Amino acid sequence: MAGSNEVNANECRMVVPLNTWVLISNFKLAYNMLRRPDGTFDRHLAEFLDRKVPANAAPVNGVASFDILIDRTNNLLARIYRPAPPNPSPATTPLADLHRSPSPDPFPVIIFFHGGSFAHSSPNTAIYDSLCRRFVSLCGAVVISVDYRRSPEYRYPCAYDDGWAALKWASTEPWLHGGKDAKLRVFLAGDSSGGNIAHHVAVRAAESGIEVSGNILLNPMFGGNHRTESEKRLDGKYFVTIQDRDWYWKAYLPEGADRDHPACNPFGPNGVNLEELPFTKSLVIVAGLDLVQDWQLAYADGLKNAGKDVKLIYREQATIGFYLLPNTDHFYDVMEEIKNFVTSNL
Amino acid sequence: MSRSDLGTDPYDSVEDDRWIASASASRGEIDSLLQGAGYRVCSTDLRHVAIGLEQLESAMVGDQCVASSAEAIHYNPSDLTAWVDSMLSELAPDPHLPRHPHITATANTWADPTQQRPSLHGLENHHQHRSVPAVSLQSMDEEEDAAIRLVHLLVSCADYVQRGDSEMAGSLLGQTRLALARVNTGFGIGKVAGYFVDALCRRLYPPPLSAAGGGGSAANPEILHHHFYEACPYVKFAHFTANQAILEAFQGHDRVHVVDFNLMHGLQWPALIQALALRPGGPPLLRLTGVGPPSPDGRDALREVGLRLAELARSVQVRFAFRGVAATRLEHVRPWMFQVAPGEAVAVNTVLQLHRLLGDRASPEGGDAAAAEPIDTVLAWIVGLKPKIVTVVEQEADHNKPSFLDRFTEALFYYSTMFDSLEGGRAGGSHRGGHHHHHHQQQQQTVAEAYLQREMCNIVCCEGAARVERHEPLARWRDRLGRAGLRAVHLGSNAFKQASMLLTLFSGEGYCVEEADGCLTLGWHGRPLISASAWRADDDAALPCDHQTLLVLQDHSSSVTSGSNNVVDGDDHHLRQHSVVRNNDTGSGSSCSRV
Numbered sequence: 001m002a003g004s005n006e007v008n009a010n011e012c013r014m015v016v017p018l019n020t021w022v023l024i025s026n027f028k029l030a031y032n033m034l035r036r037p038d039g040t041f042d043r044h045l046a047e048f049l050d051r052k053v054p055a056n057a058a059p060v061n062g063v064a065s066f067d068i069l070i071d072r073t074n075n076l077l078a079r080i081y082r083p084a085p086p087n088p089s090p091a092t093t094p095l096a097d098l099h100r101s102p103s104p105d106p107f108p109v110i111i112f113f114h115g116g117s118f119a120h121s122s123p124n125t126a127i128y129d130s131l132c133r134r135f136v137s138l139c140g141a142v143v144i145s146v147d148y149r150r151s152p153e154y155r156y157p158c159a160y161d162d163g164w165a166a167l168k169w170a171s172t173e174p175w176l177h178g179g180k181d182a183k184l185r186v187f188l189a190g191d192s193s194g195g196n197i198a199h200h201v202a203v204r205a206a207e208s209g210i211e212v213s214g215n216i217l218l219n220p221m222f223g224g225n226h227r228t229e230s231e232k233r234l235d236g237k238y239f240v241t242i243q244d245r246d247w248y249w250k251a252y253l254p255e256g257a258d259r260d261h262p263a264c265n266p267f268g269p270n271g272v273n274l275e276e277l278p279f280t281k282s283l284v285i286v287a288g289l290d291l292v293q294d295w296q297l298a299y300a301d302g303l304k305n306a307g308k309d310v311k312l313i314y315r316e317q318a319t320i321g322f323y324l325l326p327n328t329d330h331f332y333d334v335m336e337e338i339k340n341f342v343t344s345n346l
Numbered sequence: 347m348s349r350s351d352l353g354t355d356p357y358d359s360v361e362d363d364r365w366i367a368s369a370s371a372s373r374g375e376i377d378s379l380l381q382g383a384g385y386r387v388c389s390t391d392l393r394h395v396a397i398g399l400e401q402l403e404s405a406m407v408g409d410q411c412v413a414s415s416a417e418a419i420h421y422n423p424s425d426l427t428a429w430v431d432s433m434l435s436e437l438a439p440d441p442h443l444p445r446h447p448h449i450t451a452t453a454n455t456w457a458d459p460t461q462q463r464p465s466l467h468g469l470e471n472h473h474q475h476r477s478v479p480a481v482s483l484q485s486m487d488e489e490e491d492a493a494i495r496l497v498h499l500l501v502s503c504a505d506y507v508q509r510g511d512s513e514m515a516g517s518l519l520g521q522t523r524l525a526l527a528r529v530n531t532g533f534g535i536g537k538v539a540g541y542f543v544d545a546l547c548r549r550l551y552p553p554p555l556s557a558a559g560g561g562g563s564a565a566n567p568e569i570l571h572h573h574f575y576e577a578c579p580y581v582k583f584a585h586f587t588a589n590q591a592i593l594e595a596f597q598g599h600d601r602v603h604v605v606d607f608n609l610m611h612g613l614q615w616p617a618l619i620q621a622l623a624l625r626p627g628g629p630p631l632l633r634l635t636g637v638g639p640p641s642p643d644g645r646d647a648l649r650e651v652g653l654r655l656a657e658l659a660r661s662v663q664v665r666f667a668f669r670g671v672a673a674t675r676l677e678h679v680r681p682w683m684f685q686v687a688p689g690e691a692v693a694v695n696t697v698l699q700l701h702r703l704l705g706d707r708a709s710p711e712g713g714d715a716a717a718a719e720p721i722d723t724v725l726a727w728i729v730g731l732k733p734k735i736v737t738v739v740e741q742e743a744d745h746n747k748p749s750f751l752d753r754f755t756e757a758l759f760y761y762s763t764m765f766d767s768l769e770g771g772r773a774g775g776s777h778r779g780g781h782h783h784h785h786h787q788q789q790q791q792t793v794a795e796a797y798l799q800r801e802m803c804n805i806v807c808c809e810g811a812a813r814v815e816r817h818e819p820l821a822r823w824r825d826r827l828g829r830a831g832l833r834a835v836h837l838g839s840n841a842f843k844q845a846s847m848l849l850t851l852f853s854g855e856g857y858c859v860e861e862a863d864g865c866l867t868l869g870w871h872g873r874p875l876i877s878a879s880a881w882r883a884d885d886d887a888a889l890p891c892d893h894q895t896l897l898v899l900q901d902h903s904s905s906v907t908s909g910s911n912n913v914v915d916g917d918d919h920h921l922r923q924h925s926v927v928r929n930n931d932t933g934s935g936s937s938c939s940r941v
Contacts, residue, residue, distance in 0.1 A: 013396075018392050018393070018396060019377050019379050019380050019387075019392060021396060022380065022387065022392055022395050022396050022399065022426070023380060023383055023385070025396070025399045025400075025403070026385070026399060026426060026430075028403075029399060029402055029403060029406065029433075030423075032406060033406075043846075044839070044842065044843040044846045044847065045420070045839055045843065047842075047846065047858075047859070047860070047861075048420060048423070048839045048842040048843070048861050049420065049423045049839075049861075051383065051384020051385060051423065051424060052384070052860055053384065054872075054873075054874070055872070067871065067872045067873065069871055072770070075770075075855050075856050075871070077871055077872055079872075096494050096495075096497065096498050099494060124872060125384075126382065126383050126384035127382075127383045127384070130382050130383070147872075324383065325379045325380075325382075325383070326379070327379060
């Protein structure tokens with residue numbers, strides 16, 4: 001219906017800056033071309049279109065990055081971002097400097113899971129490279145961006161397994177243990193599907209006795225079988241449709257599973273009870289124009305009901321991807337919140 | 347990081363009723379935020395792109411439309427304006443569709459730009475790139491420390507070599523050898539460190555009668571290359587991608603001429619010959635001129651390869667003629683030796699060759715020498731040939747930095763990744779056959795390593811004219827080729843797709859093909875190692891043809907001929923004659939000229 005499409009377009013245009021609109025619309029259209037109705041995914045075209053940047057051991061704006069192989073058997077790569085090594089002398093090797101703690105004082109290690117609805121993007125995708133660099137500058141953190149296996153080629157629980165592998169790896173790296181008590185102060189963070197991964201890895205950590213200092217969930221991807229009010233109200237209005245959400249869940253969840261699978265709906269009918277687990281504290285950021293917000297709010301409620309510490313940030317006029325470009329109040333306010341959350345839980 | 351740090355807002359030109367560019371924003375200013383996201387769009391084009399995206403969305407309703415959009419060939423996705431325009435012309439070729447901002451009568455606006463803020467974090471386009479390998483650190487702490495210590499020792503040693511302190515360097519070499527013993531030499535840094543230790547040793551204490559090229563086995567370079575070709579996908583990727591571009595450039599031409607700067611065993615050409623044979627409308631007349639070093643033992647290696655290719659061409663009914671040009675150095679080659687005929691579509695193919703024509707860089711910042719280097723001369727006559735396509739494949743590394751230490755460090759990490767891929771790719775590739783196949787693969791890998799070792803040795807041990815492995819990264823080649831008057835021909839998503847698919851079929855999982863501004867790179871574990879790009883002469887830049895190149899092709903119908911073309915030897919002006927040999931039936935033939 002041409003009329004309602006126009007209405008959608010108009011509303012959408014009103015709430016985001018022009019360059020943000022161009023960026024996210026471009027993703028939307030490109031992604032539409034990649035998802036096939038039969039559930040397969042045009043991975044080659046996806047990789048071709050994805051804008052990537054190489055790692056750079058030479059500091060840029062005070063941040064250096066390098067790629068690391070965490071698990072040879074799975075080719076599990078991660079990109080590590082860190083504050084520029086202090087006082088590098090001309091004859092020192094990049095490799096040695098990069099593997100030194102950034103500070104003798106406690107510092108946060110943020111294990112970051114990029115978004116992309118489990119199917120898109122990589123750590124070297126430009127938008128995520130930027131975001132991770134931002135986190136380093138913001139918090140003085142070492143950020144580990146995990147190249148987790150994506151769907152539909154790799155379904156649940158591969159992404160969680162890879163996240164878990166990254167956490168375990170971090171816990172064995174001496175240079176990531178900061179402060180006089182040589183402790184790993186690790187935060188799990190992610191946007192969209194990355195937020196979902198952060199939650200599930202945090203559950204595994206709680207079950208296994210690895211202490212996580214905090215979870216940061218940016219527009220996390222959750223869902224369920226029934227259609228919530230926000231989904232119906234916002235379907236197709238701000239870059240995202242119920243149809244594409246359904247496609248991505250179908251591509252990620254096991255064959256035959258529905259959206260009440262605990263991976264998708266952790267506090268739904270098949271959810272795990274967290275009450276007895278030492279599950280970490282969470283910062284959950286919800287965009288008021290994100291159609292899955294009812295699921296995200298339900299998630300925050302679920303944590304509260306299980307007696308877990310959760311701070312909810314609700315940005316009324318924010319759309320998905322507001323954190324990708326530093327051109328709105330949403331961006332700066334939320335970055336400030338993240339910084340406060342990290343520094344106060346160090 | 348507070349908002350008060352932000353300074354002035356550069357976006358005040360992007361207001362809805364002032365999309366006619368305001369005085370403060372100059373035309374052509376790139377939106378820096380989108381640039382950080384990997385897209386190059388002029389601020390003044392944003393509105394045009396936005397409208398285009400909206401129209402694209404309307405045009406893409408329905409599964410069929412989506413499917414056909416996926417079949418479209420995409421080029422250079424960073425150029426959003428061009429991408430949107432090309433998608434629209436594929437999906438919505440309605441000429442009446444208003445696309446120009448002036449014409450669109452939308453009263454609706456984009457958001458209040460006073461909310462926009464300048465970027466605090468601008469990613470520089472040409473940041474100094476120091477590559478670090480994806481070193482596997484899953485092993486124990488000790489092992490990890492040993493690897494780091496080994497690298498540190500190696501680089502310190504190289505530093506002393508650079509300073510000319512052979513005593514300290516020698517002492518460090520000893521320590522390095524000890525450190526080597528404690529490291530897993532099966533993969534990664536450990537594997538390649540041994541070779542670098544040897545190379546440093548050789549540089550410090552050159553053997554009395556060192557041959558040119560500095561070290562490595564005395565084996566035939568073509569054989570080493572062949573094993574490298576088999577052991578990993580880099581050269582196959584290069585050939586495949588170049589052939590794609592050549593095929594496309596030859597469309598519609600019935601007389602084509604490929605100039606190959608380094609024929610070797612001619613591994614690239616059977617696939618092209620076969621593809622041309624299958625071309626709709628029939629194959630063109632294909633001439634191939636292969637350049638290579640003169641054969642040491644009196645054989646005519648070039649001619650032998652030419653004959654084999656002629657045989658293949660005959661079997662698939664492609665009219666084919668071959669000419670060999672023997673030269674000890676590329677800069678001795680002259681364009682008239684190719685005897686380009688008028689009306690021929692020419693493709694110049696240079697796989698891992700152009701870097702051999704580079705010299706020392708003038709300054710650490712990489713400013714190029716004022717004097718004309720051989721590369722400039724060669725590029726100039728390449729352009730003068732008015733080629734339809736020039737395919738360039740080069741190592742993606744900077745091994746030509748002025749500082750020895752910088753070169754050494756880069757090479758250490760580059761070859762470490764390379765060696766790692768030889769090891770890892772072999773394990774992951776398709777496994778057929780049992781023990782013998784495995785053994786054969788192992789052998790191939792060993793010889794492939796010897797091939798790489800020669801390069802490494804040249805980088806570390808040689809200087810001046812002897813140092814030929816002067817690899818430079820794609821960014822520098824772009825500048826150079828651009829200055830010579832060549833324009834990039836973007837490799838599209840179809841080439842990318844096929845390269846990717848080929849990789850998944852034949853190689854281990856760590857390989858990655860990436861698109862970078864119209865060029866393709868192949869790498870291992872996220873580090874690009876080789877780049878492939880295609881170029882054509884800017885019509886304005888092509889020099890007037892040298893009359894000497896306009897020799898008319900000899901008559902194909904004659905049986906055995908012994909025409910003679912006089913050729914000048916690059917070194918001592920000695921005139922030599924040669925004969926032209928042809929196959930009788932289809933007129934395929936081969937000839938060689940010596941330089």
